[in-house]
Amino acid sequence: MPLPELIPLDVLLGNPERSQPQISPDGTRLAYLAPVEGVLNVLVGTVGGDDFVPVTKDTDRGIHSYMWAHDNRHVLYTQDSGGDENWRLYTVDLETGDIADRTPFEGVQAQLITHRKQFPNDVLVGLNSDNPQLHDVFHLNLSSGELRKVADNPGFVGWLVDAQLKVRGAAAPQPDGGVAIMVRDNEDDEWRSLVVLDSDDALTSGPIGFNAAGDAIYFQSSVGANAARLVRMDVAAGDVEVLASDPTYDLVTVVMHPDTREMQMAGFLKERLEWQILDPEIAEDIEAIRRLHPGDFGISDRDHADRTWLVTFDDDAGPVKYYAYDRESKQARFLFDHRPALNRYSLAPMEPFSMKARDGLELNGYMSFPVGVERRNLPTIINVHGGPWHRDSWGFNPEAQWMANRGYLCVQVNFRGSTGYGKDFVNAGDREWGGKMQDDVSDTVQWVIEQGYADPDRICIYGGSYGGYATLVGATFTPELYKCAVSIVGPSNLKTWIETVPPYWAPMISMLHKRVGNPEADEDFLWSRSPLSRVEKIDIPMIIAHGANDPRVKLSETEQIVEAMKAKGIDHELIVFDDEGHGFAKPENRMTFYRAVEKFLARHIGGRTED
Secondary structure: OOOOOOOOHHHHHOOOOOEEEEEOOOOOEEEEEEEEOOEEEEEEEEOOOOOOEEOOOOOOOOOOOEEEOOOOOEEEEEEOOOOOOOOEEEEEEOOOOOEEEOOOOOOOOEEEEEOOOOOOOEEEEEEEEEEOOEEEEEEEEOOOOOEEEEEOOOOOOEEEEOOOOOEEEEEEEOOOOOEEEEEOOOOOOOOEEEEEEOHHHHOOOEEEEEOOOOOEEEEEEOOOOOOOEEEEEEOOOOOEEEEEOOOOOOEEEEEEOOOOOOEEEEEEEOOOEEEEEOOHHHHHHHHHHHOOOOOEEEEEEEOOOOOEEEEEEEOOOOOOEEEEEEOOOOEEEEEEEOOHHHHHOOOOOOEEEEEEOOOOOEEEEEEEOOOOOOOOOEEEEEEEOOOOOOOOOOOOOHHHHHHHHOOOEEEEEEOOOOOOOOHHHHHOOOOOOOOHHHHHHHHHHHHHHHOOOEEEEEEEEEEEOHHHHHHHHHHHHOHHHOOEEEEEOOOOOHHHHHHOOOHHHHHHHHHHHHHOOOOOOOHHHHHHOOHHHHHHHOOOOEEEEEEOOOOOOOHHHHHHHHHHHHHOOOOEEEEEEOOOEOEOOOHHHHHHHHHHHHHHHHHHHOOOOOO
């Protein structure tokens, strides 16, 4: 049986037609991202109307993150230069059309901390202008443009703001890789420690926000349990109340009422996202929403009156769908698909799998099979996720669809060190970069071969960031498993990578030392886990790709392994984009990359190409 119709690359991996809708505070207008002359910009129009016009004017990298200000007049968005991640905060005045750079500082990274509907003219912004390692908190007046510092940073990596827009909580990294949650009763008081999360709980625990009264904090917490629960902690006494939990899977998201700041839902990412309803007043709404579509839903936005909710449905074998749901009528209006052209093609379901690693640890992941062909001896791509403190999940994945459509089995495994499966699982990855974490990837290769799904002579390893590192490790530590490899922005030398992380990662360096290794104390260990140490073992063709402005994994990580490969005459293709950073944001660069990879894969493991 032949493969289904080939899906054009730009349909799968180019810009979405429309995405990320947000409703105006008064509920009358809608904004979304859409390409304007090939570049993503923000468009605004009337809900249900056809009057949408661009309100931003980006002509380069596109806008990927924006939101309405609570004054109902401004749209906020961030943009960097060439992928350097020195974000600036911009505003668009929808009455005048004026676009203003609110943080016009060279070499400074702006972080939008919060804004509240009760304070529509006020925004809190983090800026590392005084110390590149630390973000102080500044108050931005949207009317005047005044920036005023309201909190100095003594060494914190995150802030908590109460319902009155006061900076009253923070996260202070500890020397052992843990985190102390600091609080104060008002902005004039000294900071005190509320709770110290030790290193075992640090990746699966953290504060979510204050309640309305400011006398309690909601936490994602694995303290006293393996999987992270939703808890409420009293600020004065430290008493803890568990609001939602699952014995196996971590809390990954919550829905909080914007006015009462009471928790309404808690989401746990199992094979798919499952919600626990905590507020009975929304039970009927959730029942109505679930009837709309079988995908995994989320409430992505709501107006100030809390009458209109924007609901997003993620589907593994179809485009992301957006609805506007009216809470009074219990009816929903379909807004749009993010890539409507996909509706005419046959897409691959994302199928969960479970297996045992060589030491007995249970591993979970997803397989996307080519549609319409026998599931035997398929050319296979092991697609390793980044992070590594992240996980693959069910839903629309453009790379998985691209691979399946071209005739490959796409395999995504959540190796140890991945998040979502409890602290024991994530902590099992400590100091196992290039060790047991990689064994899990290798064991997955063997498993898909044993099931008869994968042709052992046609397997490629592919990944970005940590996945790029794992790809380089696969090519140097276990090249016999793979026919080819594609590494994107991956570290090749763990020592030099840790020594060159961005300055604003410095407060978190103890976490990297604990979980990866210390360049001073563990130099030999880190070298033994670095692909550069075994470059002579590479005997498969490779593509290595990088953005020249990458602040997280410097271009030098690619340059040093490529130089070593050149010196040894090892077959490789190098792709460097001078106007990109940690990943490829510009559609023309993405298309250049994916076209090159598509031809490379077809040449070495036999899939099909668009050209």
